[in-house]
Amino acid sequence: MAAPAKDPYINGHHESVLRSHSWRTAENSAAYLLSSLRPDMHILDVGCGPGTITIGLAARVPQGQVIGLENTAATQEQATASAAARGLTNVRFIVGDALALDFPDNTFDIVHAHQLIQHVPDPVKALSEMRRVTKPGGVVAVRSVDFSTFTWFPELGIQQDLLDWRGTHIRVGRALGGEPEAGRRLVAWARQAGFERSHITASASAWCYSTAEERAWWAALWADRILLSSFAKNVIDGGFGTQDDLDRMSCAWRKWGASEDGWFAVMHGEILCRV
Incomplete structure (x- = not known):
């Protein structure tokens, strides 16, 4: 099977992708970090996307400064606006490389990354760089x-299609050099990056979608992402599936969203590493 063309992010930056990223806030996506914040902190947010979490962090450090870093300028205008x-x-957005952060050692009080680590080809290097620039x-x-x-639930009539979607996403992500099961590996990667185990606090939390509004939003964005984002090109060009497969998986998402019994949970791993 041929590897798909390399892309910095499995889904690219299609509107359907940014639709989900723009929903993320410091409250719903970085709650494990918030108690560590002080008003005068300097923070680097690596892989900031459209900047919604970054902005939430900046609001909590009014005497500090926050920099949001992304590997493309595609989201910079939206984040700045x-x-x-x-x-x-007290916040600005720049383009940079998570594997070669362009900052001196010991620059920031907090270096944060949400969902970045699953996409980088060398997560230990990324964590080492984050550690280097942290005071x-x-x-x-x-x-x-x-x-x-x-x-998810219900399963009747859609289970195999959604299992196929999940499995395809994992295979494509790994072919692109990422690790879609990153959440469970964070502690191990942090130790390889030089953090002592006693300095690592691990936790987990979940997003859950079950109300009619949540189901409609979550189902529609995934149904669109499957067909319209870079995911579709990566699947077909890499030989991981056909257009019929994509159509079938997208349809399954819409069926799930239409079910009044619909429930979907997304688990995350989290680490706080003291330098």
Whole structure:
């Protein structure tokens, strides 16, 4: 089987992808970190996407500074506009490489990454870089999904199609150099990056979608992502499936969303690493 063309992110930056990323906030995606914040902290948010979590962190450190870093300028304008709309002047967005952070050692009080680590080809290197630019006594905070833990109900009529979607996503992600089961590996990777085990606090949390509004939103964005984002090209070009397979998986998502019994849970691993 041929490997798909390399892309920085399995789904690219299609509107259907940013639709989900823009829903994320410091409250619903970085709750494990919030108690560590102080008003005067300097924070680096690596892999910030459209900046919604970054902006939430900036609002909590009004005497500090926050930098959001992404490997493409595709989301920079949206992130900057969102910060301006909130009236925040202590946050800015730049383009950079998570594997070669362009900052001196011991620069930040907190270095944070949400969902980044599952996509980078060398997660230990990324964590080492995050550790390098964090001040002694500071914190590296990482949260990442574990794709194999995705679970849903009901199963009747759609189970195999959604299992195929989950399995295809995992295979494509790994072919692109990532690790979709990153959540369970965070502690091991952090230790390989030089953190002492006693300095690592591990936790887990979940997103859950079950109300009619939540189901409609979650189902529609995945149904669209399967067909319209870079995922479709990666599947077909890499020989992981056909257009018929994509159509079938997308349809299954819409069937799930239409079910009043619908329930979907997404588990994440989390680590707070004291430098």
